[in-house]
Amino acid sequence: MTRPHPDRPATIYDVAVAAGVSHQTVSRVLRGVGSIRPETRERVQAELARLKYRPNVGARELARARQRRIGVVGYETFESSTSKVLRGVDEVAERAGYTLDIVNVDPTGDVAEISAALESLNGTDVAGVLATSPTRNVREALEHVEFRMPVFFDVAGDQVAAHDDEPARSIAAGLVMSHLADLGHERVAFIAGPEHWDSATNREAVYRERMLALGREPMVIGRGDWSAASGYRAAQAFDPAEGATALFVANDRMALGALRALAERGIRVPEDVSVAGVDDIPEAAYFSPPLTTVHIDFTEGGHIAARSLISLIETPDASLPEYPASVLIARDSTARLG
Amino acid sequence: MTRPHPDRPATIYDVAVAAGVSHQTVSRVLRGVGSIRPETRERVQAELARLKYRPNVGARELARARQRRIGVVGYETFESSTSKVLRGVDEVAERAGYTLDIVNVDPTGDVAEISAALESLNGTDVAGVLATSPTRNVREALEHVEFRMPVFFDVAGDQVAAHDDEPARSIAAGLVMSHLADLGHERVAFIAGPEHWDSATNREAVYRERMLALGREPMVIGRGDWSAASGYRAAQAFDPAEGATALFVANDRMALGALRALAERGIRVPEDVSVAGVDDIPEAAYFSPPLTTVHIDFTEGGHIAARSLISLIETPDASLPEYPASVLIARDSTARLG
DNA sequence: GCCCACGGCGTTACCGGTAACCCAGCGCGC
DNA sequence: GCGCGCTGGGTTACCGGTAACGCCGTGGGC
The missing domain is CATH 3.40.50.2300 (Response regulator)
Known part of the structure; x- marks a missing residue:
C-alpha cells in the first residue's frame, strides 16, 4: 500500500503571508511564547492547519543550536x-x-x-x-x-554490584547459585556465555567464586554465544558420570538448547539434573520443563x-544510576536434591 | 562509564579561518566537488582533522532541502x-x-x-x-x-500471494496445510493469531479454505496474541476426543505454549497429535519436540x-516488490498419520 | 599580441527556523 | 499634557551548511 509523492511543504513564511502577519508571529504562535492577540493567534492557527504546516526539524535544531x-x-x-x-x-x-x-x-x-x-x-x-x-x-x-x-x-x-575495590559482579548468578545451594546442589556444572561479553564473564566469575566457597571445583563444561543452538552443542559435554547434580546455563536461550540436548540423551530434568538459566524470557515458563531463571527487567x-x-x-553532573532488583523465578527445572 | 561534556563543535567557518581559505572551499573539499589545488585540499583536510570537524546534519538537510x-x-x-x-x-x-x-x-x-x-x-x-x-x-x-x-x-x-480479484493470502499457511495433508492429516485443529493482524487473518483464511477443500469442517479452537502464554491457554481447548490428528498454530511462540499444554495433559507429540507453527524462530529447533514450521526471511x-x-x-514510480519465498522446515513435531 | 576558456578560488544568497532588538500605539498616573 | 510601561507585533541577524555566480590569473589558439 502506497501513497503518491506530494509537493513541497509549507514554511512559516508561507503561513505568515497567508495570515497577513510576519513570520515571527507565526513562530511565536508555534512556540506559545510572547503576547499575541487571540484573534491573530486564531488566524495563524487556521492557516497553519489549512496549509498543513510541518516544522522543519533541521532548521529548528540549527537555530536552537541543540x-x-x-x-x-x-x-x-x-x-x-x-x-x-x-x-x-x-x-x-x-x-x-x-x-x-x-x-x-x-x-x-x-x-x-x-x-x-x-x-x-x-x-x-x-x-x-x-x-x-x-x-x-x-x-x-x-x-x-x-x-x-x-x-x-x-x-x-x-x-x-560493584563495591569500591571489587570488580562488578552479577547479582543474577548469585541468586541462581544460592537457589541451587538451598536445594542441596553443590556440584553445579556451568555453560558460559561468549567470552567478550561483560555479563558473561561477570556471571562466570560469580559461579566460580561460589563453587570455590562451597569447596567444590568449578565445572565449566562449555561456552556458547547466547543462542539455543550453542547451548545445545555445549550441553553435549555434560557427563552425568562426573557427578554434577545441577546445570547452570548463562542465559535462557542457551538453556533451551541444553534442555533439548539432555532430553535427547535421556537425562531427566529435574530428576537427574536441575537446570537454571538467566533472563526470564517470556518463553521460559513454557519450556519442557518450565525453566527456573532470574527475572531481569531489561x-x-x-x-x-x-x-x-x-x-x-x-546537566553535566554524572551520578551513577541504581538498577532495579533482579528476582529469582523458581520453576520445575530445578528440584531439591535427592 | 561516562565521558565529560565537551565544548561546542567546529564549523566549516572555523576550519576555513584556520586554513586561510573561504568556507566555500572547505565545503568543496568536504563534498569532493569542484577543482581544488592538492596543496589547498591537504591544508583544509589537516585543519578538518585537527579541529575535529563534524558536519551539522540539520544544516546540511536544510541547505539541501532534502x-x-x-x-x-x-x-x-x-x-x-x-x-x-x-x-x-x-x-x-x-x-x-x-x-x-x-x-x-x-x-x-x-x-x-x-x-x-x-x-x-x-x-x-x-x-x-x-x-x-x-x-x-x-x-x-x-x-x-x-x-x-x-x-x-x-x-x-x-x-x-495476491491475485487480481483475490485477497492477499498467506503462503506460509498453505505450506503447512500441504505438509500436513501429505502426512495424511485431514482433521487439523487451528489456533489463530490476534484478529486485528493481517497475517493472522490471512493464515486463518487459508486454513479454513484448505479444510473446506478437504471436505472437513474447520476447527478453530482458540485465538492468541502471538505469545507463548496465549498459546498455552488456547491449547487447553484442544480435545483429542474431537478427532483432530494435527494442530496448526499460527506462530511458533504460541506453538511453544501449546506444546507445553499438551505435554502437561499427557498428549504426545507427534504420536497423538502433530503440531506445526509458522515463523521458524531460532529456538523452534530446540522445542520438545523440535517444531515443524515455515521459515520466513524477515x-x-x-x-x-x-x-x-x-x-x-x-523516484515516485511505485512498483510492488517481490518477497522472498518461504520454505517449510519439517521437524519432529509432525509425523505421518497412523 | 589579443581573446577566451578554464582552473581555483571568494562572495553572496538562501534553506527554515529562533532570538534579540526595535517600534507604534494605547492607557495610565501625576 | 507628558512621560512611562505594557501589549502586540515587525525587523534583522544568525545557526551551519549548499549553490549560483563572479572574479582573477594563466596558458593556448590564431
Missing part, C-alpha cells in the same frame, strides 16, 4: 532482551524529546570495525551516545573514538540508561 | 521477528544514507492513539514512512493521517520494504 538525537550503539537488536533495553531507552528518550539513531554493530567483532561505526555516529553530531553492548570490544572501541558528546555505557539490564534498565545519558547531556 | 530520515511505525520492536524486519530496513536505509526514526505503537490499540503517533511522525518532516505493523488498526489510522511523504505498508515478512523482508520506500521517495 541536538535532538541520541546515538545508540546496539547489537543484535532483534534479540529479545537487548531490544527490550532499546524499547526502554526509546520510551524515555521520546518523552524527553530525543530521537534515537540506532547503529548496529557486531559487539564481538573487530575493534577497528566497531570504531568505524562509532566514528560515523560521532560524525553525525548527535547529542549523546548510549552503548548497550557490554563487550570488551565495544569498550575498547569507545576508548579509540574521541567523542565530543557524553557517552553512557549501559550494563544492558544485567544488574551488577526495559527498566533501558529507562535508567536513557535517563542517565539525558541528564549527562543536559 | 530529508534524510525515514519514519518507521513499529510495534513490539523487541519481539524477534518484527525486530528482524527492522534490522533489514535499517541495513538498506543506512546504505542509502537514511536514518531511521522509530515510533513504537500498539498496533491493536485505539485508532485515535495510533493516528496521534503517526501525526507526530508526520509533524517531524521525515522523507517517508514505513509501517511494519500489518494490523487493521494501523491501516485505518494511516487513512486518517494526511501524509505529505510517501508511505509504504509492509507485510512484515509474511509472504502473501530480514530480507525488511530489505525489500526499505528499498521499495526509498525508490518511492527518490
Whole structure:
C-alpha cells in the first residue's frame, strides 16, 4: 500500500503571508511564547492547519543550536532482551524529546570495525551516545573514538554490584547459585556465555567464586554465544558420570538448547539434573520443563540508561544510576536434591 | 562509564579561518566537488582533522532541502521477528544514507492513539514512512493521517500471494496445510493469531479454505496474541476426543505454549497429535519436540520494504516488490498419520 | 599580441527556523 | 499634557551548511 509523492511543504513564511502577519508571529504562535492577540493567534492557527504546516526539524535544531538525537550503539537488536533495553531507552528518550539513531554493530567483532561505526555516529553530531553492548570490544572501541558528546555505557539490564575495590559482579548468578545451594546442589556444572561479553564473564566469575566457597571445583563444561543452538552443542559435554547434580546455563536461550540436548540423551530434568538459566524470557515458563531463571527487567534498565545519558547531556553532573532488583523465578527445572 | 561534556563543535567557518581559505572551499573539499589545488585540499583536510570537524546534519538537510530520515511505525520492536524486519530496513536505509526514526505503537490499540503517533511522525518532516505493523488498526489510522511523504505498508515478512480479484493470502499457511495433508492429516485443529493482524487473518483464511477443500469442517479452537502464554491457554481447548490428528498454530511462540499444554495433559507429540507453527524462530529447533514450521526471511523482508520506500521517495514510480519465498522446515513435531 | 576558456578560488544568497532588538500605539498616573 | 510601561507585533541577524555566480590569473589558439 502506497501513497503518491506530494509537493513541497509549507514554511512559516508561507503561513505568515497567508495570515497577513510576519513570520515571527507565526513562530511565536508555534512556540506559545510572547503576547499575541487571540484573534491573530486564531488566524495563524487556521492557516497553519489549512496549509498543513510541518516544522522543519533541521532548521529548528540549527537555530536552537541543540541536538535532538541520541546515538545508540546496539547489537543484535532483534534479540529479545537487548531490544527490550532499546524499547526502554526509546520510551524515555521520546518523552524527553530525543530521537534515537540506532547503529548496529557486531559487539564481538573487530575493534577497528566497531570504531568505524562509532566514528560515523560521532560524525553525525548527535547529542549523546548510549552503548548497550557490554563487550570488551565495544569498550575498547569507545576508548579509540574521541567523542565530543557524553557517552553512557549501559550494563544492558544485567544488574551488577560493584563495591569500591571489587570488580562488578552479577547479582543474577548469585541468586541462581544460592537457589541451587538451598536445594542441596553443590556440584553445579556451568555453560558460559561468549567470552567478550561483560555479563558473561561477570556471571562466570560469580559461579566460580561460589563453587570455590562451597569447596567444590568449578565445572565449566562449555561456552556458547547466547543462542539455543550453542547451548545445545555445549550441553553435549555434560557427563552425568562426573557427578554434577545441577546445570547452570548463562542465559535462557542457551538453556533451551541444553534442555533439548539432555532430553535427547535421556537425562531427566529435574530428576537427574536441575537446570537454571538467566533472563526470564517470556518463553521460559513454557519450556519442557518450565525453566527456573532470574527475572531481569531489561526495559527498566533501558529507562535508567536513557535517563542517565539525558541528564549527562543536559546537566553535566554524572551520578551513577541504581538498577532495579533482579528476582529469582523458581520453576520445575530445578528440584531439591535427592 | 561516562565521558565529560565537551565544548561546542567546529564549523566549516572555523576550519576555513584556520586554513586561510573561504568556507566555500572547505565545503568543496568536504563534498569532493569542484577543482581544488592538492596543496589547498591537504591544508583544509589537516585543519578538518585537527579541529575535529563534524558536519551539522540539520544544516546540511536544510541547505539541501532534502530529508534524510525515514519514519518507521513499529510495534513490539523487541519481539524477534518484527525486530528482524527492522534490522533489514535499517541495513538498506543506512546504505542509502537514511536514518531511521522509530515510533513504537500498539498496533491493536485505539485508532485515535495510533493516528496521534503517526501525526507526530508526520509533524517531524521525515522523507517517508514505513509501517511494519500489518494490523487493521494501523491501516485505518494511516487513512486518517494526511501524509505529505510517501508511505509504504509492509507485510512484515509474511509472504502473501495476491491475485487480481483475490485477497492477499498467506503462503506460509498453505505450506503447512500441504505438509500436513501429505502426512495424511485431514482433521487439523487451528489456533489463530490476534484478529486485528493481517497475517493472522490471512493464515486463518487459508486454513479454513484448505479444510473446506478437504471436505472437513474447520476447527478453530482458540485465538492468541502471538505469545507463548496465549498459546498455552488456547491449547487447553484442544480435545483429542474431537478427532483432530494435527494442530496448526499460527506462530511458533504460541506453538511453544501449546506444546507445553499438551505435554502437561499427557498428549504426545507427534504420536497423538502433530503440531506445526509458522515463523521458524531460532529456538523452534530446540522445542520438545523440535517444531515443524515455515521459515520466513524477515530480514530480507525488511530489505525489500526499505528499498521499495526509498525508490518511492527518490523516484515516485511505485512498483510492488517481490518477497522472498518461504520454505517449510519439517521437524519432529509432525509425523505421518497412523 | 589579443581573446577566451578554464582552473581555483571568494562572495553572496538562501534553506527554515529562533532570538534579540526595535517600534507604534494605547492607557495610565501625576 | 507628558512621560512611562505594557501589549502586540515587525525587523534583522544568525545557526551551519549548499549553490549560483563572479572574479582573477594563466596558458593556448590564431
